[in-house]
Amino acid sequence: VGFQDRRYDERGQGDPGFWRRVLGEGDNFFNWGVPLFRVFGITVRLHMLFLLVIVARLLNSMRPDQIGPGQTAIMLLCLFTMVLLHEFGHCFACRRVGGEADDIVLWPLGGLAMCRPPNDWKAHLITTLGGPAVNLALAPILGAAVYAVTRNWDAVFFNPLNSTRGAVAAWDAGQLGAWLFWAHAANIYMFLFNMCLPMYPMDCGRIVQELLWPRVGRDKSLHIATSLGLFMAVGVGVFALMMNLMSLFGVALFAGFTCWQQKQNLRFMAASGMSDGPEFPTAYQQKDTAKERSKYAAALKEQQRRQAEEAEVDRILAKISQQGMDSLTRSERKALERHTQRRRSGQG
Numbered sequence: 360v361g362f363q364d365r366r367y368d369e370r371g372q373g374d375p376g377f378w379r380r381v382l383g384e385g386d387n388f389f390n391w392g393v394p395l396f397r398v399f400g401i402t403v404r405l406h407m408l409f410l411l412v413i414v415a416r417l418l419n420s421m422r423p424d425q426i427g428p429g430q431t432a433i434m435l436l437c438l439f440t441m442v443l444l445h446e447f448g449h450c451f452a453c454r455r456v457g458g459e460a461d462d463i464v465l466w467p468l469g470g471l472a473m474c475r476p477p478n479d480w481k482a483h484l485i486t487t488l489g490g491p492a493v494n495l496a497l498a499p500i501l502g503a504a505v506y507a508v509t510r511n512w513d514a515v516f517f518n519p520l521n522s523t524r525g526a527v528a529a530w531d532a533g534q535l536g537a538w539l540f541w542a543h544a545a546n547i548y549m550f551l552f553n554m555c556l557p558m559y560p561m562d563c564g565r566i567v568q569e570l571l572w573p574r575v576g577r578d579k580s581l582h583i584a585t586s587l588g589l590f591m592a593v594g595v596g597v598f599a600l601m602m603n604l605m606s607l608f609g610v611a612l613f614a615g616f617t618c619w620q621q622k623q624n625l626r627f628m629a630a631s632g633m634s635d636g637p638e639f640p641t642a643y644q645q646k647d648t649a650k651e652r653s654k655y656a657a658a659l660k661e662q663q664r665r666q667a668e669e670a671e672v673d674r675i676l677a678k679i680s681q682q683g684m685d686s687l688t689r690s691e692r693k694a695l696e697r698h699t700q701r702r703r704s705g706q707g
């Protein structure tokens with residue numbers, strides 16, 4: 360097993376207990392999630408922040424001018440389902456191209472599928488497109504369902520910048536109309552949001568990076584995409600503050616942090632002479648940030664050592680076949696012996 364194939368997390372050794380399951384190794388805030396269920400071999404977890412937001416939203420909805428906790432719960436459930444389906448799209452696309460995907464964390468700001476596609480731009484691009492593809496496929500289905508119930512085109516083709524008219528049209532048709540409208544609107548917003556902002560690690564930002572990859576190399580493309588992402592994050596963050604849109608501000612903060620962290624990783628890899636080497640997982644793909652980094656460095660060193668040893672053994676074997684066993688120097692014999700011994704003891 361090469362180290363690329365080796366799983367990074369070491370959970371699942373015995374019963375780690377509830378808090379350990381929720382907080383993981385502890386260091387990485389991105390992984391503080393409550394496990395909800397497991398489908399298709401994918402564990403779906405709810406981030407602690409999401410729990411807080413749900414409680415806050417429900418409490419807020421009890422105010423007299425609000426829609427009430429019952430309706431709010433249904434609205435959140437619609438959003439939750441849409442986010443989950445989008446993330447499943449990433450996971451299945453990732454598996455389709457030969458990658459691994461077994462974990463989804465639902466954030467208040469959306470979902471994070473922990474995808475590990477093969478280290479190549481096409482596999483990454485297909486994994487990224489898998490999410491928005493789900494929204495695109497669902498749009499006509501949900502749109503048709505909304506129309507079937509409301510008989511009102513205003514609810515289907517609502518204005519994304521001001522959805523009040525569409526929502527009112529849906530409400531007029533009763534409960535079912537309202538729920539379907541929420542699911543339909545959540546689906547459209549997810550698609551627009553992911554595809555319109557080239558802000559890494561949002562899908563559009565990733566697509567920019569993945570299209571640049573074959574032209575300038577993986578690390579350079581990441582460098583460009585995260586610089587653009589930081590720039591966008593600042594712009595979107597300022598805009599969100601001006602318009603008092605706290606969720607959007609949260610997304611900008613998250614994107615900005617991810618870009619900054621990815622840049623740190625790139626700097627770390629360049630300094631260690633590992634540019635365009637094995638992939639370094641981004642913050643939310645890691646179980647534990649500091650440990651992950653040293654583990655990565657150790658694994659890479661070990662891989663390089665093995666490659667060097669194998670090349671040396673190949674050279675020695677070629678020498679034997681050309682010049683015979685007697686031509687070997689003492690150190691070459693030693694190297695060959697060492698290699699054979701390691702093979703025998705099953706470490707090679």
Ligand SMILES: [Zn+2]
Pocket residue numbers: 445449490491553562
């Ligand atoms: Zn996505």
